[in-house]
Structure formats: C-alpha cells, structure tokens
Amino acid sequence: MKVTVSRKAHFNAAHRLHNPLWDEARNAQEFGKCNNAEYHGHNYELIVSVRGEVDPETGYVIDMKVLKDLIKTKIEDRFDHKNLNTQTSEFANLNPTAENIAVVIYDLLRADIDAKFDLKITLYETPRNYVEYEG
Amino acid sequence: MKVTVSRKAHFNAAHRLHNPLWDEARNAQEFGKCNNAEYHGHNYELIVSVRGEVDPETGYVIDMKVLKDLIKTKIEDRFDHKNLNTQTSEFANLNPTAENIAVVIYDLLRADIDAKFDLKITLYETPRNYVEYEG
Amino acid sequence: MKVTVSRKAHFNAAHRLHNPLWDEARNAQEFGKCNNAEYHGHNYELIVSVRGEVDPETGYVIDMKVLKDLIKTKIEDRFDHKNLNTQTSEFANLNPTAENIAVVIYDLLRADIDAKFDLKITLYETPRNYVEYEG
Amino acid sequence: MKVTVSRKAHFNAAHRLHNPLWDEARNAQEFGKCNNAEYHGHNYELIVSVRGEVDPETGYVIDMKVLKDLIKTKIEDRFDHKNLNTQTSEFANLNPTAENIAVVIYDLLRADIDAKFDLKITLYETPRNYVEYEG
C-alpha cells in the first residue's frame, strides 16, 4: 500500500544562464535574456514528493513536519535570497537551469531520505515553466 | 489510446490524529498540534483520476457528470462537514491522516468504477501538503 | 503617496455555527451542515492589508517581516489547529462565522498596528467563500 | 539523467459535443448541456511536457522558448478563438471532447518533437476537469 506524500516549499534567488566554454555571441544566442550578465531572478516553487508504504502505527508515509524541516535546512537555507551563480558551491561550475537545479535538489535531499522511499522533485521556475526529476 | 480524466471535488471536515495504543505523551510527540483532543479541520481538495480507453462513440473515457455524481454520493455526502473521527465508520478505528483518507476514498470509489479503468486519488489536506494513491 | 501592502497567512481550525439562544431545530434550519455538533473544519487563508505612506528611508510602508511575525504571534499561534468554539476565549460566546472571525482578527491586530495605518482583513473560509473587513 | 520539462499555454474556443450517427434524443441524453447546437466555450489551459536527457552543454532538456513557439504555431494559432466543430479540420469529423482534443494536440506536436523525447499532454477544460495523454 504505497502512497506518495508531497510538500510545497519556496525560495527566491538570482541567477543567469551561461556556458563559460562558449563565447559571448553563442551564449546570447542560446540563452537570450536569461544570459544577462547582471542576473535576473525567480520565485522558485518546489514540491518534494516521497513515495513509500504507509506506516500502520502512524498512518504516515513520512512525517510532513520532518520533511518540511529537512527542506528548510537542506534547500531553503542554502538557496533562498542567494545568487545561485556566485554564492552557492553547487552552481559555481554548473549552469543553474531549472533542470540542473532540480537534479541538485534531488541529490541534496536523497542523502537524508531513507533508501526505501522513492523521491521526486518538481520545480516551478515561473508559473508557466516547471521541471520534474525522479532520479 | 489510453487517456486519464480527472475531476476535482471538495469537502470540509474536522479530525485529529491519534493512536489509541499510545499514551498521551507519545501521541503528543508524534502528532504535535494535529493530536489536539478538541479537533481541528481542513478544506480537503480531492482529485479523482480515471485512466482508460477513449470510447469512439462518445469521445469519453468516462462521463465526467457520472464521475462527479459518484464522488458526491460516495465521498462528499459521507465526509463533508463531518468529524472524521467520531462521525464516520471508516475512521472509527483508523487514524485519519491524509494517507489513510486517500486510501479509504480509493477503496470506496473502486467498487463503483469498472475494473477496466485505473483509478488514482490525489488529496490536498492544505495548499502545501498533498498525497496520491493508485491502489 | 499611500500604498497598501498585503501579507498572506494560513491557519487550520475546527468550528461549528450555533446560536445558544435558539433551539436545536432553528439552529439546524439556519446553519444546516455547519451546525454539526461534532464540528467540521477549514483551511483558513488570511490576507492582512496595511495602507499608509511609503517611508522614504526604507521604501517600505511597513516591514513585511514584522507584519508576518505579528500575524504569527497574534493570530496563527492563537487559532491554528484549534477548535474555535471550545479552545479560544474569542469565540466562547461569539458564533465563529467567517464574518465574526474576520472582525476578531481585525481587532486583535489593530491594537499592534500604528493608528496612522489603515487595516483590512480578508479571510477565505473555502476557496469559494471569503469575507473582507476594514473596521 | 532524464528530466521532464513542462510549459503552460492557453487558448479559448467554442465547441459542442455531438455524435452525427445518433438521433437528437440520444445526443441530448449522452451529452446534456454540452450538446447545445449553438455551442458553448472554454478557456483551455494546456500543459506540454517533454521528457529526455539533460544536454550537458546547455543544461536544457529542450529550449523552453523553442517549445513555447512550437505550441504557439502548431496549437494556439490553430485553435485559439475558433469554433472547433466548424472551423478546424481536426474536429470536422471528430467529437471535440477534452480527451479527443488532447490526443489531437499530442499528434500535432509529436511530429515536431524529436523521437528521443517522451511527450505528454495535459488539458484543463475547466478548473475542475482535465485530461492527460502520453501517446
């Protein structure tokens, strides 16, 4: 009897998209306005989903408060109100596209979530664009 | 050509989380504010998803109005404006966590939905917490 | 140059609608399912709006973090995961309709918000029903 | 490392549900108000999801701007502010249920999206009814 439980969270950050191996012209062509050297930013809406058996004693898959606190410690405290390119080690050498941010968040949380659970990350970069990653 | 059709519904209810096999201290520790003996409540947002072949005559997987009426009869009439712990047989001996409520709703609807269809329940307990169950 | 700033907050609570001066039949007739003696509940979505001059030094009408903390201390800590009828002094003798809850929240916050500011409360009882009060 | 990227789009259209092989009475019975001979309409909210490997050079699965432009050219320009029954070749002989519209949109986009990607269509006919199709 496997159930998926999901928790929404939120962080605001600045970023730019840029590939240091390309020249300026190619960066501008590929990333358009997102390549702006002075950065732009987003309200990232994050959904963390954990799938597993319902514990018959608690009726929980996982305690949502524990999950909420884990997201705060591992993700929000790290990325909220930060410049992803210049102020995080994760994106010092990785282009902070929504895809890459979702994979990084997955990896950061996976370490602290029991291997018996499946994990899925959904990340809204804007209300109209979002990505999903399940490992 | 399988398509999934989903219908949203809504009910308001009171509940508390509690395990009668535990003493008060453990209940308080595990369930925190949700263990409040005088209950609290939620606007539960329910999504019922049915997956199957599109009927070439109607263009429907299942008539949404039939699905809407089934949700009303089997779920809303049973749980809306109720105290889940004290006024429903389903949770008389089952902790009404979002996980357990989703499983109960699945079982209640499964009986009336043709076995050729897959069924999935999504239940929002708050705008930030939700669960999914597919049997 | 007056601007209105608004902050959204959230609390879950149980309640019932009931007038102790009426007999059971009239309560049932007036309040229907909301009169259920065993309570039901809601996810209350609260918007607190403060209108005033923009401070030229900060660019703020009021520091949103201060407003957020005030809402937490005065409203969320008081009502979240509570039974409004049995566990709050405010509704011991006042019917906890959305209208009355909004007026109570207004009065609770008004005391701590400088008289130079206008205050407005918006309270969603469900996603389809809400009330507004401006004093 | 497969990631799913999704883009939301929007179109407004008129339609009616009708099966020309049935008589009027049966159409009325099966489709109810949706059979209205003078049409009704919807704001269709469309989500197009593409799943594939993240390109290590761009950090993209697919450029969202390319996807956005493709949805505009292939779907919005074709269906927006149209009468689906009388002004589109796709539904000249196909009942424009949400299910069939989703399948048609899938087929229209599939031709222009590299076969290495999975494609999924989600279509909201109203805020309470939606369908999903993955081919």
Add this chain to the structure above:
Amino acid sequence: MKVTVSRKAHFNAAHRLHNPLWDEARNAQEFGKCNNAEYHGHNYELIVSVRGEVDPETGYVIDMKVLKDLIKTKIEDRFDHKNLNTQTSEFANLNPTAENIAVVIYDLLRADIDAKFDLKITLYETPRNYVEYEG
C-alpha cells in the same frame, strides 16, 4: 460593523464581439479574433460580493447558501453552456464584452438582493483578464 462577503461561481459560454452598426472591416479591426462569426468561448469565473452589517443573531451578513442558490437560479441557469449572442435575451442587442456581462449580472442580482446591501460583481473572462462593477 460592515463586512463584505463574497461567493465564487462559474459558467461556460460561447460568444462573439460584434457591433451590427459597423461594417465587417471595422468589426474585424476593433474586435480582432473576438469578432469570429463562428464564436469562441470562455470559462467565466464570477465573484458576487455583498456588503452589509453583520446580523448579531446569525453572525452572517447574508446566508452564503442563499447567495449561492440565487447565483445558480439567476445567472448560472441562464448563461451556463449557452451561446450568449443567440440564446440569451440580455445579449440579443448588447455586445457581450466582459464589461457588459458584468453589468447585466449586477442588474439581474440587484433585484433580489435587499437594498440595504451593496453589491459588487467581479468577472474573470480568462485567468489574465477580469472586470469589476459596483453599480
């Protein structure tokens, strides 16, 4: 102690924008795609707001259930799944812009809402366009 209570409702309809006093070219120029002779349609989201004194006996400004039923009888039953131009007397000779629809709804409801209350209509034509009218 005046409070505003609001109720959300919903109807789907087809319409076209057209001024019969203008020729085709001017209609096309002014109304663009909305002038399509074969109609298009919308999911109209309606909010009806009533402002008045809180009744000390009920704690209500107005019974939401009464308001909900009034909206159903006077508005939804009249406009839902209809072609506004060809199937309603209200828009037989009135261009069904969002502005005019809001005014018509106001007038229809005003007759049944006690003069001691203020009335306000909010009408979403799309998630990005809406109008408000207060008489």
Add this chain to the structure above:
Amino acid sequence: MKVTVSRKAHFNAAHRLHNPLWDEARNAQEFGKCNNAEYHGHNYELIVSVRGEVDPETGYVIDMKVLKDLIKTKIEDRFDHKNLNTQTSEFANLNPTAENIAVVIYDLLRADIDAKFDLKITLYETPRNYVEYEG
C-alpha cells in the same frame, strides 16, 4: 456606469534592497536577506486596473489588447530579465521595494492612459506578498 478592467502581466527580475545613506550594519538589520549584495530575484506578477465609463459603441472601457501591448512596451520590455538596481534608470537611485516598483509602474503607465480613467497597480513580489497603488 463605471467598470474596472484588469489585465495580468509578468516579469522576472533581480534586485537587492539597500539604502546607500546607511552603513552596512544598518542595511543588514533593516533589510535582512533582501540586502544580499549579490542580489536575489522574483517572478513579479503585475495587475493593471483601469476604471472608466463603458463605451456604448464597443462595450469596452479600454481595449484589453491595447492595454496588454502598453504593459509590454512600457513595463515588461523595461524590467523583464533585468537587474533592477544596476540596469534600470528608475532604480539607480531608488530602493526597489515592491512599494517603490508599484509607484514607478504607475507613473510609467499614467502618462499613456487617458486622464479620464482611474489607474491602479497591484504587484505580487511573491505569492504571499503584494502591494497596491492608486496614485
């Protein structure tokens, strides 16, 4: 017969809150994480509301497409994917709080909207914080 028409728009930008007349300690104390020297960012959701008489010929207060294009030219093109502090003349010497951004947007649009209309700006900085300005 005055009606208010509203149009939603969107832009993403980076900013920091900072008062150059204060030292670092005071800036940190007043603006907290929002003072981050490397910037952070938001998805700004903008609502522009125009109130006026309904034109009997068109049934419009103002053509929404004209309003949409005006917002694009005057606001989105100026601020979208920009660093408000370093790449806009408007905030070169003005702290880009939500309050000040709303006032700037009002002033930018006011010049192009006929004086017979009232204008109101609503700006969401996050889904939980927003401001309103009416001149």
